[in-house]
Amino acid sequence: MSENHVAPASGRHGFEPKIVAFVCNWCTYLGADLAGTTRLEYPPNVRIIRLPCTGRIDFNLIIKAFEIGADSVLVSGCHPGDCHYTSGNYHARRRWILFRELLQALGFDLERIHFTWISAAEGHKWQQVVKEITEKTRQLGPYTELYRTSTGSAGVSPAVAQASRTRDAAPSLPLPMRGGESGAVPLPIRGGKSDTVLRPVWEGEGALRDACRRLLAEDKAKVVIGYGKRGPVFVTRPEDVEQLVWNDQCLANLTVYLKRKEIRALGRPAIVVKGCDERALVVLEKESQIDRKEMHAIGMACQGMGEAKCETCDVHVPRFADEVMGEADKHPAETDERWKSLESLLALPTAERMAYWAREFERCVKCYACRQVCPMCYCERCLVEKNRPTEIEPSPTAKGNFAWHILRAFHLAGRCIGCDECTRACPAGIDLRLLNLSLAKAAEEHFAYRAGMDPKAEPLIGGYSLQDKENFIR
């Protein structure tokens, strides 16, 4: 067989692009209808799916369309100000701004996703748009890069190939084992520094215990949710406060326990929070998940726990806690430092970005630890557990894993406070923080919004502004 044989992309003869159009019932669908009744000809490559409003177009539908073989997707609705439901398209616009950034980080080809406003009177615009998208997609060729892992070094940039070769050649590791020792190796908290033998006691531990003893004795709290030697502890009696510790292994974001029924049943909580964890309280209160008057927050000034997030932390001292223990003399990092790891991802070409995630997600077993440790994932029943119909395939396959991680990340758009618990909990070592960072960066750049920083700020998703950018919408 000649080598030229496997090149459908070069000639593209015979390639007919499949385009899926999600359109709103009130404007674009009628626009397309008008194009038909006025006998305007446009390519038959487009398959129209009519939905009530662009505000009701689930982002998963765009992904699904690609999964089942679409080469391009078009999303179209009423012009701003014309929404049949007043503001559906404004909400949609804001979500698309964020969603595009996530897809960018995941390595989806944004050239294949189109957004337009087409009114019921714009039959000619519909004709024009469909013609252009079809032509563009014809030039791009079929979308075959979806979820494809590059095996070996084929299709990977020389840098990546070089890196993996270096890795192969040097399997010596900076790992925790100490040779010749007869005793067991001490076990760090998951994600903690493995070479930590002696756990230091940090300033503030004594004050923390005193405060908790007082809270419990005076009945101002029924339970203290704090850090113990081997993980979270729930102290209900003043004489047990000695169980509480404050050291460099206090990694967990304990605010996740505020949603747990078993913990709620214990009564009014006092909770130990670091500056980063505290941002969760701000979001949870805004989303009516907690009542700050019905709880007590003990803030711990933190010098950093040695995690990636700590390197760029700018909330070393809690700001909204009811009382703060200890001091931190750390200074906030430069803003652009925060995006460093994300930028190394975005520096990769689109297809390699997707290949990177395909390799990472291949290790995902769907244990859902990322979801369970997340303070913001508080749904009683997660969408992935709904099966009539199945929206997210539960299988840990390439398709099912991409769908899950897109869902998880995007449901946290404008809500993720960057505590990185998902990344710490992942037993497969998937760097989920990169996805969260992509959305955090988008929120900051497009809306000057950081989740959990300002209790007065309106939640990003759920609101909209007439000024939201629309330079990507036609």
Place this chain on the structure above:
Amino acid sequence: MSATISQAALRELVAEWIAQGKRVAGPCLVPSGVAAAVAPALRSASPAKPSLVLYSYFESPAQLVLEGFIRPANSIKEFIFPKHEELYRYRITGKGIELTEVEPLRAEQVLIAARPCDAASLPILDHVFNWDYKDELYNCRRQLTTVVTLACPAHDEACFCTSVGLGPAAERGSDAMLLELGEGEYEVRCLTEKGKALFAGKLQASERVASLPAGPRKRFDPVEVRAFVKDNFESPFWPAETLACLGCGACAYTCPTCHCFDIVDEGNIERGVRARNWDSCQFSMFTLHASGHNPRPNQPARQRQRIDHKFHIYPEKFGEILCTGCGNCTRNCPEGIGVLSVLTEIDHA
């Protein structure tokens, strides 16, 4: 007298197996973060997981990591009982349904440098996959798999193999065992015909005999645990000890012996596939009835279920504990629980 092999010769042998078309899996280093994948110099800039070792298939023997870690964060069960497995495909035609069997992949595989606590899980799992129904897909993979273990030179505080009747050089489930002699040499003990065939003609005769590595101290008595679990179904012990559990499946999915699975149909109105995926007793959907009733309605009940199954139900049915003491549940628990902390509490109670 013993038979030995050097690390270099072992890697060459692995290369030979790969060249023969065998699939070879063993401990591999997982690069951390995109920075590590792009430029190793940036590795410290994104220490998502500084040094994660997982069992995985590899293409080159250089990927095999033999030293410097306690044990991989996953288990070898995924090479016999994968996380996702297609059972059959279906197609809905005008007249009815067309079914196509999925043929199991009949490729020999070698699991190299597995830990004895992993190998021991396979004979335990054999019971459940050959109990009333003989699971062809499982058995096919099992027969084509040769397990070469590496006796554990070290252990950490999560290890408790000695408490469940195993040890750092326990031979159960292994076809051959490597024992460190130092200076990159291993003593090789071929324990089954499969193991002998794998190393035939590749070993040196030597006077050196490996000394058996020390195991972790005993942490609890499984007989006590079984008695406690049997008599304390409604005990306040469970809610008190399992409050920190968040209900993820990290413990079950990295456990060498946990084997729950779920069957799903995935497809569209024309065609699809029936597959089985790993499942965990820690999920809120576990045992949820269509009526909405759930006999394991909360996390304490689910944690109890896990211990109950491992130390009481399984032993009662098959005569052995469903746990090999690998400690993965403890190491992988984001909140530091795992079965060990619960079991030691039971024994002290």
